[in-house]
Amino acid sequence: MRRYFSILLILLSLPLASRAQERDWGSVSGSFESNSILYMEDPVVGKNKNPYGSNNYLKVDWLRGNLSAGLAAEYYPEPLSGYPEALKGAALTGLYAAWNPGLFEVRAGSFYEQIGSGLLLRSWEDRELGINNPLVGGNIAFRTKNNGLRLRILGGAPLYCLRLSDTFISAGDVSIDIPSIFGVESPHSFRIEGSIMDRTVRSQEENISLLASSAGFTLPSNILSWSGRLQYSYSGLSLKAEYVGKGADFTAEHLKGGREKYDLRGGSAALAEINYAIGSFSVSALYRRLENMYSPIFQTTGSRIPANTLNYLPSLCMQQTYLLAGLNPYVTYADGESGFQGDIYYSFKKGTALGGKYGMKFHVGGSWIDALPSALPNRDTPYLAYRDINIDLEKVWSRKFRTVFFVSIQENSPTHGNRKATDAQNVFVVDGLYKFTKKVAARLELQYLYSEELTKDWMAAVAEVTFAPHWSISFSDMYNHGSTGNHYYQGGVAYSLSGLNVSLNFGRTREGYVCSGGVCRWQPAYKGANLRIQWAF
Amino acid sequence: MKKLVFTFVAALLSIGAFAQQLPSVKLQDISGKPINSSSLIDGKTPFVVSMWMTTCKPCLKELDTISEGYPDWDGPQPLRIYAVSIDDSRSFSRAVALAQGRDWEGIVPLFDVNSDFKRALNVSSVPQVFLFDKKGKLVYTHIGYRPGDEEVLLDEVRKSMGK
Numbered sequence: 001m002r003r004y005f006s007i008l009l010i011l012l013s014l015p016l017a018s019r020a021q022e023r024d025w026g027s028v029s030g031s032f033e034s035n036s037i038l039y040m041e042d043p044v045v046g047k048n049k050n051p052y053g054s055n056n057y058l059k060v061d062w063l064r065g066n067l068s069a070g071l072a073a074e075y076y077p078e079p080l081s082g083y084p085e086a087l088k089g090a091a092l093t094g095l096y097a098a099w100n101p102g103l104f105e106v107r108a109g110s111f112y113e114q115i116g117s118g119l120l121l122r123s124w125e126d127r128e129l130g131i132n133n134p135l136v137g138g139n140i141a142f143r144t145k146n147n148g149l150r151l152r153i154l155g156g157a158p159l160y161c162l163r164l165s166d167t168f169i170s171a172g173d174v175s176i177d178i179p180s181i182f183g184v185e186s187p188h189s190f191r192i193e194g195s196i197m198d199r200t201v202r203s204q205e206e207n208i209s210l211l212a213s214s215a216g217f218t219l220p221s222n223i224l225s226w227s228g229r230l231q232y233s234y235s236g237l238s239l240k241a242e243y244v245g246k247g248a249d250f251t252a253e254h255l256k257g258g259r260e261k262y263d264l265r266g267g268s269a270a271l272a273e274i275n276y277a278i279g280s281f282s283v284s285a286l287y288r289r290l291e292n293m294y295s296p297i298f299q300t301t302g303s304r305i306p307a308n309t310l311n312y313l314p315s316l317c318m319q320q321t322y323l324l325a326g327l328n329p330y331v332t333y334a335d336g337e338s339g340f341q342g343d344i345y346y347s348f349k350k351g352t353a354l355g356g357k358y359g360m361k362f363h364v365g366g367s368w369i370d371a372l373p374s375a376l377p378n379r380d381t382p383y384l385a386y387r388d389i390n391i392d393l394e395k396v397w398s399r400k401f402r403t404v405f406f407v408s409i410q411e412n413s414p415t416h417g418n419r420k421a422t423d424a425q426n427v428f429v430v431d432g433l434y435k436f437t438k439k440v441a442a443r444l445e446l447q448y449l450y451s452e453e454l455t456k457d458w459m460a461a462v463a464e465v466t467f468a469p470h471w472s473i474s475f476s477d478m479y480n481h482g483s484t485g486n487h488y489y490q491g492g493v494a495y496s497l498s499g500l501n502v503s504l505n506f507g508r509t510r511e512g513y514v515c516s517g518g519v520c521r522w523q524p525a526y527k528g529a530n531l532r533i534q535w536a537f
Numbered sequence: 538m539k540k541l542v543f544t545f546v547a548a549l550l551s552i553g554a555f556a557q558q559l560p561s562v563k564l565q566d567i568s569g570k571p572i573n574s575s576s577l578i579d580g581k582t583p584f585v586v587s588m589w590m591t592t593c594k595p596c597l598k599e600l601d602t603i604s605e606g607y608p609d610w611d612g613p614q615p616l617r618i619y620a621v622s623i624d625d626s627r628s629f630s631r632a633v634a635l636a637q638g639r640d641w642e643g644i645v646p647l648f649d650v651n652s653d654f655k656r657a658l659n660v661s662s663v664p665q666v667f668l669f670d671k672k673g674k675l676v677y678t679h680i681g682y683r684p685g686d687e688e689v690l691l692d693e694v695r696k697s698m699g700k
Contacts, residue, residue: 275630363638439689
């Protein structure tokens with residue numbers, strides 16, 4: 001650790017050095033985040049295993065002209081509840097140097113990368129999910145001046161829970177814009193892209209090797225995957241298509257009676273997307289099919305957690321933000337599903353009959369997802385996996401008062417469509433904001449969830465008073481009056497100043513999925529006081 | 538160890554005195570065409586960068602209120618505002634549809650599909666707004682949104698224009 005701090009000190013001292021010598025040593029920026037919870041015993045949610053948890057992140061970057069360098073470090077004296085235990089400890093999670101003279105970029109050390117829409121490869125950081133899987137190696141990118149041709153090659157070992165994994169990723173990616181490469185000025189853009197990726201696994205978990213040998217096959221040390229993509233855009237229209245083929249890898253096939261059959265199988269994914277906009281009207285529609293697309297850093301007999309992942313498979317439905325609408329979210333079934341998602345947005349102009357003096361915004365969106373029969377034990381009669389429809393209407397009544405009306409009708413199969421039974425829930429929300437003065441405002445959310453399944457009916461309220469630009473105070477309560485009679489309450493205060501944001505919350509949190517960007521992790525219930533500090537400098 | 542921690546904190550605090558430069562990072566415009574963030578610097582006027590995403594309600598509220606106040610802008614120079622979405626490429630189309638459907642007046646939507654800009658600016662949560670001067674030096678930033686923050690931001694823009 002001392003060594004890491006020494007490197008950090010050298011980087012942090014650069015601005016001081018620049019002042020002393022009056023030379024341009026570039027600029028240093030960074031961020032620090034600390035998220036700590038003191039857990040308390042509670043008759044409803046019980047006692048947390050550890051009395052406290054604390055996740056801490058530091059990132060420092062240096063930039064001078066086309067040169068940059070930086071580092072990132074994480075420290076978990078005890079990881080927060082719901083995060084992998086393997087995170088415990090401290091480590092340097094990023095260290096890089098990069099040169100970007102314009103048409104090409106060379107980067108050595110740790111880097112994040114995404115190919116296409118992430119179906120093939122995505123290394124990224126999401127602190128809500130406990131994901132931080134940068135590749136540690138090198139990355140070279142080149143593009144022609146008019147962006148007609150873009151090339152990228154990369155290689156590196158992904159980080160898993162603070163440690164370098166025994167997996168090595170190498171990939172190449174090419175992107176060609178047809179009009180540009182022939183030097184044609186065109187309002188049409190037509191791009192063809194292709195990628196290839198190899199995942200080399202240096203060592204396997206012993207249990208996986210045993211399962212493979214008992215099933216009569218040897219685990220491959222190289223898994224080759226590829227993707228092809230097409231993009232077209234003209235004026236307000238854009239079309240996108242992507243296909244991914246995944247090389248054969250260890251697979252646990254689900255059979256009737258809870259049995260599993262171990263096999264070497266490849267996977268595939270297909271995605272098609274259309275987006276059209278004219279004026280303040282826009283529509284987007286997306287179809288996606290996944291078959292055996294779970295792509296971990298390393299195969300394990302343990303549970304699938306977001307930290308052990310190399311691609312991006314977000315759920316194909318609206319990412320809910322209201323408390324009750326996000327109570328039972330749909331989680332992507334990477335073994336096999338196909339689905340559709342569509343959204344329509346429209347802004348009623350000011351001065352029209354529906355827009356009134358200040359305008360009104362309308363959104364309707366929905367999704368429908370079915371599991372692939374081949375991914376279910378009950379292969380003959382697959383049922384619905386998930387569907388929803390969401391409508392929200394935002395109306396500005398005056399400079400002081402605005403409201404949101406939101407309805408979400410959801411039907412989720414707990415078995416991903418293996419059985420007919422589904423859990424249906426209808427959520428209704430009224431959200432109002434009133435500005436008392438230029439800088440003092442109050443917001444009130446009232447929510448109701450109607451359901452005849454699971455824990456039946458819920459109601460919730462959120463009240464928030466804000467004093468711009470520094471203070472806010474909020475209270476919320478979710479009450480399950482249909483079944484358990486439990487309250488899940490939160491109260492908090494937050495302060496912001498420039499790049500600093502500090503919040504202190506106290507309350508009871510229900511167990512369930514926490515989702516970010518359509519990817520979810522399991523969060524056990526807890527009661528506690530949460531101090532969160534975010535500082536960007 | 539205590540000495541080391543003290544020096545570390547002192548060095549960290551010293552950073553606040555130095556202006557951050559707008560990083561040069563690849564973004565996408567609303568048609569998906571690549572654009573370099575450094576092209577936002579025109580050498581004449583300061584500009585605002587607001588980091589947002591489709592699932593962040595405070596971000597949308599902030600951009601709505603800035604847009605609603607745009608026709609009333611009375612500063613000495615034109616107001617330049619860029620709304621940079623940090624939605625990943627899977628949500629890119631949805632972010633484009635949302636940005637167009639919300640009809641933000643005076644705001645140019647840009648897209649940071651691989652989070653490169655977000656990382657370069659060290660954004661850990663959204664919304665976060667940045668005000669850069671005409672040379673691309675950071676002069677103001679604010680994390681989170683409370684109704685009324687837009688008034689403070691526009692005051693800062695006026696100040697940076699010398700009014």
